[in-house]
Amino acid sequence: PPPPAPPVPPPVCQDMEAVPDHPCAVKVKWDMEVGIHESPDLFHGLTPRSSFKDFQEFEYMLDRGKSQCPAACAPGSCFFVLAYEGCDTWNEWNCGKDDGTLQYDCCCNRYRTNVTQALEDAAREREELDKASPQKAAEEATRPSLFCVALMVPNTYEVELLQAQLASGLGMFGCDDWAVYSNESIPLNLTMEEVQEKAAKEWAMEQEREEARRKEMRDQRREWALGAVRDALGALFGASAESAREVVAVPRGLLRPTGNASEVSAAEAERQRVLRRDAHLEPPRSIVFMDKTLEVKRGGQYNTALNTPIFMRFWDKVMEHPAARRADWIVKLDPDTMFMPERLRALVRSRGGALAQEEPPTGRYLNDCFQGMHGPIEVLSRRALATYRRRRAVCVDGAPAKHGQEDWWMRSCFQAIGVQKVDAFNLLLEGAWACLERPSSWEPYRPPCYAPQVAFHPFKDIHSYMQCWADASTVPEVSSLDPVAWAPQPSNQHHG
16 A cells, blocks of 8 residues: 555644634633632632633643643733643744744743843853952852763764854853763864854755655655556556556656665765764864763663663763862763753852751762652762762662663662762753653743753753753842752642
C-alpha cells in the first residue's frame, strides 16, 4: 500500500462562545452560571467575573475529554493560563510556533522583553562595573567565587549555544572561572554575528534535508500510483506489465532518483567533515579535551541518558583544573540551562536556612528538587569536591555507580561520602513539570523566566535561550537570596 497521506490537522484553538449549542459552550455556561457559585474551590481561582475564555481554558486543561473543549484562542485574560496551567508544552516553553492559542499568547507574546535592548543594557552595566570605585571593587573581591563547568557534545546544538553565551558574556561565562569539556577541539570565541550566521546556515541545511525527505515521500506515492495504473491497463488490455509500462510513460525528470544508503551516508559524512574543518579555522579557547566517546545509551523507566561513566571521567578532569581548588563553589551546568550567576552568588551568600549553619568538613551541595538533585545545574562547595577527591572509590566502584543517570549517581555518591545536602528548590525551574513545579512565575503571574530562580531548563536553541535571559534580566537582583525548602504543593500553587 502507498504511504498514508498526512491528515488535515484540526484547528489548534477555537472560541466556543460563538457556537452556543456545542457541548463545550454548554458546559462552560453551566460552570459560569451554576458551578462557580456552588463549588468555587473547584475552579482554581476563577470567579463569577472571569471571562468565557478563562472557563473554556479551564475545561480544556482539566476535562477536555468530557467537555469537548478545544484550546481558547488569543486574545484574552492570562490569569488561568499563568496561575494554574503554566507554559507546560514544549511549544509554549520555548516559544516556538505561534499557533494562535491563548496559552501561546500569554507565555510568549504578551510579556516579551526585547532581547537586543536587554543585551545592550547588560553591556553598559558591565562597562560601568569596569569603572567602579575602589569600594565597589573591594565588595566584588569578597563575593563567593564560582568555577563553572560544562560538558559539550560536538556536532550538536550545544556548540552554538555555548558560543552564543560566550559571545554575550552570559550564563557560565559570567563566573569567575570556567571550563568547557569535550572530546573535540572546537572554538568557542566567536562573535555573536558569527554564531548567528553559523546557526542560520545549519538551520537552512536542515530545512533542505527536510524538504528532500518530503519530496522523496511524494515521489514514492507518485510511483505507486503510476504502477497501479500500469497494472490496471495491463489487466484491461491483456498486455504484459512491460507493454503497459510503455503505454503509461513516465515523463523525464518526474521521478527523482533516490540515492542508496551508502550514498546518503557518504554525503552526511562529507557534511560532518566540512563542519569539523570549519570548526578548526580558529584556535580553541578553554576547551579541556576528554578522550573517548561522549555517546551514551538510553534506558530506564523514563528512557533517559545512561551517562554516569562519562561524568565519572568528566569529574576526574574537573578535579585536575587549578580553579577547582581555589573557587568557593563549583557549578556544573548543562549547555541548555539558562543560568544567572549573580543569583547563585546571592543564594550561597545567604545566611538563611541551612546555609546559615557552619559548613561541615565534608562540604555541602545544593539540592534543586525535592525528588532528588536534577542534573541541569549541580552546585557543590570546594570542600565537597575535596571529599569526593579523597573518597572517589566509594562513588566509582561502590553502590552509587549502579545508577545509570549521572545526577542520580552524584546525589547517591554525596550521600555515601557524607556531603551535606542543602535543599534550595529556588535553584532551578524546569519545563514539563519535571520536578512538579508549575512552569510559570508566581506573584505576579508571568511566563516562566520572570520567576526568581537561579537557572531555567531546557532551551535548545539560541533564540529561546536569549529570550529567557532577557525576560529574567528584568527581575530586580538582590544581594542575598535565602534557599527555599518548601517543595511545590497546592499551598504554594506548585511553585518551589
